[in-house]
Amino acid sequence: MANVVLVIDRSGSMSHLPFDQARQAALAVAQSLRPSDRVAVVSFGNDTRVDLPSSRAGDKASLTAVLESMRSGGSTPGADGLVAGLRQAERGFVAGGGINRVVLLTDGGFNRGVTAPRALVDLARAQKRRGIYLSVLGFGGGAADFRLESLADQVDGVYEHALSWADARRLGAKIAAQEVVARDVKIQVRFDPVQVASWKLVGYENRGLANRDFRRDEVDGGELATGHHVTALYELIPNRGLASSAVKVTVRYQHPHREGAREAWATLSGEQLSDGRGSPDLRFAAGVVAFARVLTRERRGMANALMWDVGELDDALTWISRGVSTRPTPARRAFLELAHSARAAMPH
Numbered sequence: 001m002a003n004v005v006l007v008i009d010r011s012g013s014m015s016h017l018p019f020d021q022a023r024q025a026a027l028a029v030a031q032s033l034r035p036s037d038r039v040a041v042v043s044f045g046n047d048t049r050v051d052l053p054s055s056r057a058g059d060k061a062s063l064t065a066v067l068e069s070m071r072s073g074g075s076t077p078g079a080d081g082l083v084a085g086l087r088q089a090e091r092g093f094v095a096g097g098g099i100n101r102v103v104l105l106t107d108g109g110f111n112r113g114v115t116a117p118r119a120l121v122d123l124a125r126a127q128k129r130r131g132i133y134l135s136v137l138g139f140g141g142g143a144a145d146f147r148l149e150s151l152a153d154q155v156d157g158v159y160e161h162a163l164s165w166a167d168a169r170r171l172g173a174k175i176a177a178q179e180v181v182a183r184d185v186k187i188q189v190r191f192d193p194v195q196v197a198s199w200k201l202v203g204y205e206n207r208g209l210a211n212r213d214f215r216r217d218e219v220d221g222g223e224l225a226t227g228h229h230v231t232a233l234y235e236l237i238p239n240r241g242l243a244s245s246a247v248k249v250t251v252r253y254q255h256p257h258r259e260g261a262r263e264a265w266a267t268l269s270g271e272q273l274s275d276g277r278g279s280p281d282l283r284f285a286a287g288v289v290a291f292a293r294v295l296t297r298e299r300r301g302m303a304n305a306l307m308w309d310v311g312e313l314d315d316a317l318t319w320i321s322r323g324v325s326t327r328p329t330p331a332r333r334a335f336l337e338l339a340h341s342a343r344a345a346m347p348h
Contacts, residue, residue, distance in 0.1 A: 022137070036057075106136070121154045186221040191246065201233075
C-alpha cells in the first residue's frame, strides 16, 4: 500500500509551461496509484494550503479536478509547503512496509520563509527516520538544479528534472511506482594496484564517501528504489593489461524496515571491462563524458589539444550514435545534434 503526498509549487516563477508540466506529472503519479492507496495534495504560492487531505486514491475525478483548478502566481514559500506535505504524510502513514513518500514538484526558486538548504534538509531528514521518503521533481530552466539535487541527496532521496511533456508523464509514473528496497546503500570500488596504475572517478563529486566511512553505519548512504539504476564512469590507466579480478565492487546496504547492514560483492575481469562489452546505454554515457572532456580541454586552451581531440570526438560520436539508435529519446537526439555541430566546427 502506498501513501503519497504531492507538494506542488504554484508560485509566479512556475507560471505557464513549468506549472502545466508539474500538474501533468502530478496527474501521472495519481493515475498510477491503486484505489486502496492514499494520496494528498498540498500547494504553495502566496499561501500554503492543503488542496486535498490524505484520502483514498480511488476517486480519480476529484483528484483531477483539484489539479486542474490550480492557478500559479505569487512568491515561493518552499519550506512551508514541504512542512505541510510532511504533516499530511504523517496523517496517512502506512506502517508495516508500506510506501510513504512526499513528492515535491518545483523549480526550486524558494524566496520566502526558510530558504537555506541546511534548514530544508533538516526538515526532511527528521521524517526520513520515520520512514517517509522524499522525491524531488524539478521543472523550468534548471537554475536551481543544484539546490534541488542537494536537498534530495542529503536526505537520501531521489531527484529528477523534467525537460519535456513526455518527461513529466514518465517521471511522474516512475515516482509513483517506486518502493524503497534498500536504504543507506554505499558502493565501494577497489582496483588491483598491480594491474591498474591509476584511476579517476568522473563526476559524482557531491556523492563521494571516505573509505573509512564505508562500514560506519552512522554515516548515511542512499536509498535504492524499484527501477532505480545509476551509472558511474571511471577512467583507468592499466600497468600492462587487465586480467582477472582487476576490479572489486562491494555494495553495503540495510533492509528498508530492519536494522543491520549486509554486503554483496563481485569482481570484474579485464575482458568484462573491454571496449566491446559495454551496453549501448553505458557507451552512450561514456560518449557524453568523452565529448564533454574534449570541450573542457578546448576551453582551457591545452597545448596541441586539437591534434588528438578530433579522433576522441569521433569515437564519442560513434558511441553516442549507437545509444541514440538503441533508445531514440528527444534528449538523446538533441545531444547527438549538438555533438555533430561541435564536430563540424573542428578541423578535419
